Amino acid sequence: MSLFTSNDSAALAANHHHCRVPGVGDFSLRPLAVPGDMPLLHGWVTQDYARYWGMQQATLAEVDAAYRALQQGAHSACYLGLYHGEPAFLLECYDPAHDVLAGHYPVAAGDMGMHFLVAPPTRRVPGFTRAVMRVILDFLFRDPATRRVVVEPDVRNDKIHVINRHAGFVYQQEIALPHKRAHLACCTREQHQAALQTAWPVKETL
Structure with missing residues (x-):
């Protein structure tokens, strides 16, 4: 299984993922469809809550072009996350060695960069965002080549x-990227497993 695959049917089928999070429910991921999912995604990224995503002023055509490039790239891929079968979050994953991030830390073999965006909520589900993160890491670490997940969120988030x-x-550490000042953070497979042992089920909600 490779997170960065061609668009043939066998590769796309292999990159579907299903997961149940105790106390929250059923999740799945599938490759993002371009242009099919673009009106939905445009509705998410242009809302105020998604301001750290940096696409609030983007047109539908601009969102389509951006995600078409990511899906067709050799070192990036995007997935739509579903909750009980309904669209619930977006996952972007990328190889940091082929990203601007490579100029800010020593990229190691097995590093996987990641961004995610949760859909605007229609109802409150306690622990939902933490459950989404658990599903994402379960998916990324399913690939044996992934040794560490790397993120660079805005320091203000x-x-x-x-x-x-x-x-x-x-x-x-804090790093200065072209479009934001960010925290660089990493999570190994072992660190995530340790966190699951001590921090789940979740009592706090975000």
């Missing part, structure tokens, strides 16, 4: 820092 630390991410 206080909520995601709580989510990251809960999942096992260890914060390294």
Whole structure:
């Protein structure tokens, strides 16, 4: 299984993922469909809650072009996350060695970069965002080639820092990226498993 696959039917089928999170429910992931999912995604990224995503002013055509490029790239891929069969979050994963991030830390073999965006909520589900993070890490670490997940959230995004630390991410340093000042944080398979043992089920909600 490779997170970065061609668009043939066998590869796409292999990159579907199903997971149940205790106390929260059933999740699945599938490759993002371009252009099919773009109106939905445009509705998410242009809302105020998604301001750290940096696409609030983007047109539908611009969102389509951006995700078409990511899906067709050799070192990036996007997935739509479903909750009980309904669209619930977006996952972007990328190889940091082929990203601007490579200029800010020593990339190691097996590193996987990741961004995610939760859909605007239609109802409150306690622990939902933390469950999404658990599903994402379960999916990324399903690939034996993935040894460490790397994130670089905006320093101002206080909520995601709580989510990251809960999942096992260890914060390294602040870095200045072209579009933001970010925290660099990493999570190994072992660190995530240790976090699951001590921090689940979740009592706090975000």
